[in-house]
Amino acid sequence: MEDAAGEPGRCAAVLPAGGCGERLGSSTPKQFCTVLGRPLISHTLEAFERASWIKDIIVVVALESLDLMKAIIHKYGHKRVTLVKGGETRHRSILNGLKVFSENRSDGTANEKPEVVIIHDAVRPFVDEEFLLQVAISAKQHGAAGAIRPLVSTVIASSSDGFLDYSLERAKHRASEMPQAFQYDVIYRSYLQCTDYDLDFGTECLHLALQYSNVKAKLLEGPPDLWKVTYKRDLYAAESVIKESISQQLCIITNVNKDAIEVGFLLHESLKLHFKVKAVSSSMCKTIHHLQNIFHGQCCNFICINVKDSDFEETQNLVDLLQTTNAGISYPLVILSVHSTSEDYSSGINKLIGIRKLAKEAYKSNILVYGLLINIDQDKVQLQQAVCEGTAIITALIKDRNPALVGQIMVA
């Protein structure tokens, strides 16, 4: 990135991830707890990788988590990451992270020194690129910048015997959140000058810049999604937020058969009240590039309208396509294999038993396949009713994304 006004210059990030997660009530440190099957820290890394102008991502982990972290980086293919061993406290870990730009490693190499360094928590996965850029630019201009949020609770001080001493006026104070960013020289110098007491008991990087470099950080109000995953309920919330965000769009794959077109059309009309829907002809869907282009990125939800009730060809083709590109690596994908039947219920369903085997195979690649049977041999009103129920079932399966139900055949 050009070093012009309004741009942050060379940028790096340090993510301290050495915490032990005691507040979560779990033996797994929270940054390694899985959300939709993937460790939280991998979600956070993805948010940083989206910002291609961040050239180096330093992840600081406890010695005992080093192998786990290497495995996560390998499995999810994270790029631009340097792993550094953590210190006893958060501040000591951040300092270790900052050192990789100033001290040579044992092999004589060092990471190129950035102009601006962003510091962020591994357990705040929902930071967006725009806000990262805003904080980085502000840091370049003012020396330091940090995210703030309004206080949800009033803050009070207690006396040593556990009684109210005083309360702070809520409107005059803010919660200091992450990300924060600093001119590298400002924050590194501050860390080198600060005391052992700061390193052992301090919690605020902005404070170090103020006290040791006399730099007053610019405070930027961030979006509510910056919150820190601290308690078990935050993991629930994080999972729901991610599920919601990957359940926005839907790709309907259909072919030119008359029945398939009719069911596909009716479903499309009904589903577009709940999703951003794109319809694709199955003949157009031979390469993953085509599918990706449709959404300018990743789509996690697919409806395959199959021609015959006994035929999984469309669904199998899509599974193959998604498997070859490892498309399920980041999030579990959902495929609804929709079959229209004009036979009675049990004959229709009997021919679909094979979907269980297909679903079991697909699940190995994090692809969740469910069956949906719609009887088209009904009058217009009944068919419309079935499409309505089908839409509710599809919406439910996509939102819940539950692996225990793959291979089941729902009936609308």
Added chain:
Amino acid sequence: MEDAAGEPGRCAAVLPAGGCGERLGSSTPKQFCTVLGRPLISHTLEAFERASWIKDIIVVVALESLDLMKAIIHKYGHKRVTLVKGGETRHRSILNGLKVFSENRSDGTANEKPEVVIIHDAVRPFVDEEFLLQVAISAKQHGAAGAIRPLVSTVIASSSDGFLDYSLERAKHRASEMPQAFQYDVIYRSYLQCTDYDLDFGTECLHLALQYSNVKAKLLEGPPDLWKVTYKRDLYAAESVIKESISQQLCIITNVNKDAIEVGFLLHESLKLHFKVKAVSSSMCKTIHHLQNIFHGQCCNFICINVKDSDFEETQNLVDLLQTTNAGISYPLVILSVHSTSEDYSSGINKLIGIRKLAKEAYKSNILVYGLLINIDQDKVQLQQAVCEGTAIITALIKDRNPALVGQIMVA
């Protein structure tokens, strides 16, 4: 409750519920947002009703929400509630709530003045009776008491131009949460004495007691579940917390038929790794009292092992029993209608189509009925595998509690 040491004396509660929920990004005030189909405030009222020693519950709502609140109280049968019209601000609403104990209404009546009054937010549904009692007793002893929690973020003050002014040492400060409790005379006197500025811009009741009655509140560290539902993600978290809490126990209803016993036994063994399971003979399950006694309270999840694959008798009986007692009023109940079959898949499933009608009826009473078919005509290893899959399906359906899938027949 006797007015002895260690007991709070006559106790009342005031729940300000006049907020407008702007931080939630929703047009519905957050206390009226539904969680598992029920308004958040009804969940909170339930928590207070459990504490029978709280004699009066004053709910303060905005004028425009009065009818809605009346409807909620009627629908969920809330007891001991007095509705009061809110003021412009939180403090003015609390004052209106406190007045019902000191000022006669237009009809000349007043609520009996309590010794201790608990103040709590309508949007903190997870307060437990034990902590309420602890706060009330402490208030009786010290005049005032309030819940605190450690700070998750460092608190800072900003200068008027948006730069860091100073940061507070996190370890020396606490977040002031709810519930709080006061000797009634202390808090009412404080409210009567405080200024318009306090009433319009203040946020902290403990502060009023300190400033105007010179009472230093005792601070009690509360559990993390006291958190305040503020953002949309908090609604997600609240829903997950409730779902988890009502998915702990499971009642298996079976009869003495040999096949039913075998499947019931195998499922019991497998399910008890995930739930607290009680098994009941269907002959014992003729009254709701029996079912309630089994769990010393409400059970929200049932497995009915049906004798024949074509027979819903056990399931229908249970639905009838739960409907007559309106058992689904508080939370959606789940019934898994389990059918063992020795026929081929499609004949087995064909006989079960009738479950869709039963499920549709039951859903009107907030009872979610799902079908599960287990083929028992298999060798021991295959049967064990089917029971394993059945357990995963049951667990998933109970945890998700998804209404769109009622009446569907899953196959293990």
